[in-house]
Amino acid sequence: xxxxxxxxxxxxxxxxxxxxxxxxxxxxxxxxxxxxxxxxxxxxxxxxxxxxxxxxxxxxxxxxxxxxxxxxxxxxxxxxxxxxxxxxxxxxxxxxxxxxxxxxxxxxxxxxxxxxxxxxxxxxxxxxxxxxxxxxxxxxxxxxxxxxxxxxxxxxxxxxxxxxxxxxxxxxxxxxxxxxxxxxxxxxxxxxxxxxxxxxxxxxxxxxxxxxxxxxxxxxxxxxxxxxxxxxxxxxxxxxxxxxxxxxxxxxxxxxxxxx
Amino acid sequence: xxxxxxxxxxxxxxxxxxxxxxxxxxxxxxxxxxxxxxxxxxxxxxxxxxxxxxxxxxxxxxxxxxxxxxxxxxxxxxxxxxxxxxxxxxxxxxxxxxxxxxxxxxxxxxxxxxxxxxxxxxxxxxxxxxxxxxxxxxxxxxxxxxxxxxxxxxxxxxxxxxxxxxxxxxxxxxxxxxxxxxxxxxxxxxxxxxxxxxxxxxxxxxxxxxxxxxxxxxxxxxxxxxxxxxxxxxxxx
Numbered sequence: 222x223x224x225x226x227x228x229x230x231x232x233x234x235x236x237x238x239x240x241x242x243x244x245x246x247x248x249x250x251x252x253x254x255x256x257x258x259x260x261x262x263x264x265x266x267x268x269x270x271x272x273x274x275x276x277x278x279x280x281x282x283x284x285x286x287x288x289x290x291x292x293x294x295x296x297x298x299x300x301x302x303x304x305x306x307x308x309x310x311x312x313x314x315x316x317x318x319x320x321x322x323x324x325x326x327x328x329x330x331x332x333x334x335x336x337x338x339x340x341x342x343x344x345x346x347x348x349x350x351x352x353x354x355x356x357x358x359x360x361x362x363x364x365x366x367x368x369x370x371x372x373x374x375x376x377x378x379x380x381x382x383x384x385x386x387x388x389x390x391x392x393x394x395x396x397x398x399x400x401x402x403x404x405x406x407x408x409x410x411x412x413x414x415x416x417x418x419x420x421x422x423x424x425x426x427x428x429x430x431x432x433x434x435x436x437x438x439x440x441x442x443x444x445x446x447x448x449x450x451x452x453x454x455x456x457x458x459x460x461x462x463x464x465x466x467x468x469x470x471x472x473x474x475x476x477x478x479x480x481x
Numbered sequence: 482x483x484x485x486x487x488x489x490x491x492x493x494x495x496x497x498x499x500x501x502x503x504x505x506x507x508x509x510x511x512x513x514x515x516x517x518x519x520x521x522x523x524x525x526x527x528x529x530x531x532x533x534x535x536x537x538x539x540x541x542x543x544x545x546x547x548x549x550x551x552x553x554x555x556x557x558x559x560x561x562x563x564x565x566x567x568x569x570x571x572x573x574x575x576x577x578x579x580x581x582x583x584x585x586x587x588x589x590x591x592x593x594x595x596x597x598x599x600x601x602x603x604x605x606x607x608x609x610x611x612x613x614x615x616x617x618x619x620x621x622x623x624x625x626x627x628x629x630x631x632x633x634x635x636x637x638x639x640x641x642x643x644x645x646x647x648x649x650x651x652x653x654x655x656x657x658x659x660x661x662x663x664x665x666x667x668x669x670x671x672x673x674x675x676x677x678x679x680x681x682x683x684x685x686x687x688x689x690x691x692x693x694x695x696x697x698x699x700x701x702x703x704x705x706x707x708x709x710x711x712x713x714x715x716x717x718x
Contacts, residue, residue: 244635297664297667297668298670298673301667301671301673321671323671324671362665362668363667363668363669367668368669381575381655382655383655384653388555391555391558392555392558392655394558395555395558395559395563395564396558396569396573397558397573397575430615475651
């Protein structure tokens with residue numbers, strides 16, 4: 222009996238010593254990224270994560286004076302995994318929306334581009350609500366585009382939801398969906414400018430309604446980590462000011478993705 | 482924990498339930514009707530008959546169901562020849578692609594289950610049938626297959642349940658089955674716990690119903706092994 226209580230006491234004390242390690246000093250930041258959303262985030266043929274988001278993540282964490290560890294995570298579970306402490310921040314083109322703010326804290330935006338539809342060249346003569354009626358539209362599940370489509374066109378069109386944007390492209394070229402709705406830059410750089418996207422075009426206006434599309438993409442953190450949010454905000458401002466941001470932007474785009 | 486998001490979206494789950502039940506039951510019925518003749522042929526001594534069946538079973542048992550779904554759905558969609566052929570309306574539908582993958586998969590497993598049961602037929606039964614002058618066809622129909630089904634039932638009930646669980650993979654190709662419904666709810670409210678717990682409850686109810694039916698069936702099919710109650714009553718009488 223004595224032995225047992227001794228063991229219990231030792232185990233408990235070890236747990237308590239190791240347990241609450243105090244406030245984190247953020248010497249190392251684990252960043253959750255997606256890896257299937259070109260050109261923002263993708264896996265290179267040699268198996269490395271690359272893209273605008275990835276470069277921004279590396280630059281921001283470096284500007285904080287910390288070390289980075291990238292964690293690839295499917296989009297569906299990207300917020301639950303943050304809350305489950307699999308990583309400390311999400312840098313994955315995540316738009317800042319009211320709904321997401323209920324679960325996570327956002328930094329300021331690090332880019333902002335409009336959403337747009339694409340379809341096969343000539344498939345739709347003139348864009349209108351009527352023209353979309355009865356069409357099948359593909360979208361990435363759990364995105365602002367999914368929400369916009371569900372809320373505005375849910376009754377008139379068939380919505381097909383994909384786990385990744387890459388799968389949506391596959392089904393567009395296979396002819397299983399008529400249109401896709403996604404971020405315009407992701408669509409043009411990740412699809413339209415590639416050989417498989419040559420028969421497709423943008424259709425309809427730039428969609429920027431703040432109710433659905435928010436104010437741009439930000440870095441998401443857990444709500445209790447306000448110190449990390451502050452540090453990341455300072456880091457974003459720093460890379461904007463010292464030209465690092467522009468260097469990364471120019472590597473991928475020939476226009477300003479930061480927005481107004 | 483907030484289960485109001487589930488009750489508010491129960492129609493999505495019900496659509497998912499409908500899709501899951503249809504996908505699984507249709508693929509099981511077609512799969513079984515393919516598997517029975519294949520299992521009988523598989524016991525043949527002619528290698529030209531057995532080799533293709535062995536290859537089919539080997540492929541579908543040797544690769545994950547998810548890979549089979551991806552090959553049929555995304556893989557086949559890559560070929561222009563197929564896209565311009567009369568088969569494309571079939572392969573265009575995610576639902577039919579999933580049905581095809583599930584059917585072939587369950588057919589392969591079931592072939593092997595039934596073959597095992599046929600091979601395990603007691604020699605006495607076969608000899609008795611031959612002694613009675615039954616032809617090969619008649620013997621299969623009256624003696625070997627009924628007794629094989631009885632032996633195969635426990636293993637086949639496992640296959641039914643595996644198929645039900647496996648059907649959750651349909652959600653990766655945009656089908657809203659029970660898992661697909663849970664993924665939509667999860668992504669809309671970021672509440673994985675409530676969303677997937679509800680899906681689990683649906684699957685448990687389905688599994689429970691399947692087990693109940695199998696139990697009834699087993700009881701019926703083993704009637705000849707039970708003591709006959711009427712006889713006892715007569716003796717007492």
